[in-house]
Amino acid sequence: MPFKHSLLAVGLTLFLSYAGFSGKNLKIMPLGGTRSTSLTYGTASSDLNGYRATLDLLLAGDGNAVDMVGSQKSGNFTDPDHEGYLGFIISQIDAKGIAAMPVQQPNILTLAAGTNDMLQNVAPTDAPARLVTAIQDILDASSATLVVVTTLLPNGNAAVNTRVNTFNAALPGVLQQFTDSGSPVILVDAHAVVAVGDLADGTHPNDAGYKRIAKVFYDGIQEGFSKGWIFDV
Numbered sequence: 001m002p003f004k005h006s007l008l009a010v011g012l013t014l015f016l017s018y019a020g021f022s023g024k025n026l027k028i029m030p031l032g033g034t035r036s037t038s039l040t041y042g043t044a045s046s047d048l049n050g051y052r053a054t055l056d057l058l059l060a061g062d063g064n065a066v067d068m069v070g071s072q073k074s075g076n077f078t079d080p081d082h083e084g085y086l087g088f089i090i091s092q093i094d095a096k097g098i099a100a101m102p103v104q105q106p107n108i109l110t111l112a113a114g115t116n117d118m119l120q121n122v123a124p125t126d127a128p129a130r131l132v133t134a135i136q137d138i139l140d141a142s143s144a145t146l147v148v149v150t151t152l153l154p155n156g157n158a159a160v161n162t163r164v165n166t167f168n169a170a171l172p173g174v175l176q177q178f179t180d181s182g183s184p185v186i187l188v189d190a191h192a193v194v195a196v197g198d199l200a201d202g203t204h205p206n207d208a209g210y211k212r213i214a215k216v217f218y219d220g221i222q223e224g225f226s227k228g229w230i231f232d233v
Contacts, residue, residue, distance in 0.1 A: 021225045022063030027233050028055070029069050029104050031097050032112035033088030049075035052082060054214035055110070059221065069104040089116045090127060094134035101141035107233045108224070109138055110217050111149040112190070115203065118152065118163040128170040132177070139183055144231035146184045148220040149175075150213070151191040156202030164191075184229035188220035 030052055052068060056079060060066045070083040083100050085093065093113045113134060117127045131149070138147055151168040155161040168191055178185035190213045196202075198209035205213065224230060 020058075020062035020222065021230070024064045024225075024230055025233050026059055026064050026066045026108055026221075026230070027069050027104070027106040028059075028066065028108045028110060029100065029106035030082040030084060030110045030112075031070075031093060031100070032083075032110075033085040033093050033116055049077050049080070049210075051210045051214040051217060052080070053077040054211050055217050058214065058218045069106055070100065071103075087116055089120065089122050090114055090130040090134055094130070094137055097134060098137050098141065101138060101145070105142065105233065106145055107231045108146045108148065108221060111135070111138075111147060112152075113149075114152050114167055115155075115164075118155070118160050118167060119157075119203070121163070124163045124167065127167055128174040131171075132174050135175075135178065135185060139178075139185075143184075144233075146186065146221065146224040146229040146231070148186045148188055148217055148224065150216065150220075151187070151189045153191055153194050153199070153203070153205065153209075154196050156196055156199055161196075184224060184227070184231075186220040186224050186229075188216045190216050192216075 053075060056066050056068060056077065066079070068079040068081045070081040072082050072084055073080045074082070074084070083096055083104075085096060088096070090113045097109075111134070114127055114131060116122075117130070118124055135147055135149060138145060151171060152164045155164050171187060175185065175187055193212040193216055194205050194209045198205050200206045221230070
């Protein structure tokens with residue numbers, strides 16, 4: 001499929017498997033927002049842990065010290081901090097990221113943004129460029145933060161899903177500037193591992209879907225490590 005091939009050209013993690021690194025201090029700030037609460041928040045997961053608890057377990061299981069950071073909390077695991085916000089579009093997530101970066105000082109940021117723009121039909125054609133701005137604002141706040149950004153999940157609404165597909169198809173091209181400059185940005189593809197049938201409410205995944213998203217983010221972090229982008233904190 002041409003879409004997947006073009007994504008590979010800019011460092012997208014599809015189903016690649018990386019050997020886990022160990023001995024690192026990882027301050028991870030999950031950032032994002034979707035319709036009713038957030039993929040980052042863990043909406044529609046049975047425990048509100050979303051992908052965060054599984055990602056924590058995977059990285060800690062390799063022998064790393066993991067600290068999830070953020071001003072928000074949800075879930076029942078031991079480190080439920082994050083920056084996931086109710087119904088936020090990309091521009092609002094951007095503003096929260098700008099405010100949080102100097103406070104939280106993460107060396108890894110997992111970013112899921114754009115679903116609400118597609119749901120609300122907020123200038124969807126310009127949404128990839130707004131995502132670029134949000135990523136650049138994170139990098140401007142800290143050049144020592146690995147940004148792992150995901151494609152959007154499929155959606156149960158046909159019109160929204162069309163916008164999602166258009167948004168995802170644009171990401172390799174608009175994010176190429178980060179690849180060209182050697183910036184610590186990794187694009188991963190949660191869309192490839194979650195089907196519409198895995199959505200609990202038409203937008204957010206069920207528990208199994210969240211676990212697969214965690215593995216996608218995990219592999220993206222491993223790819224970042226392979227490029228020397230896990231910076232000391």
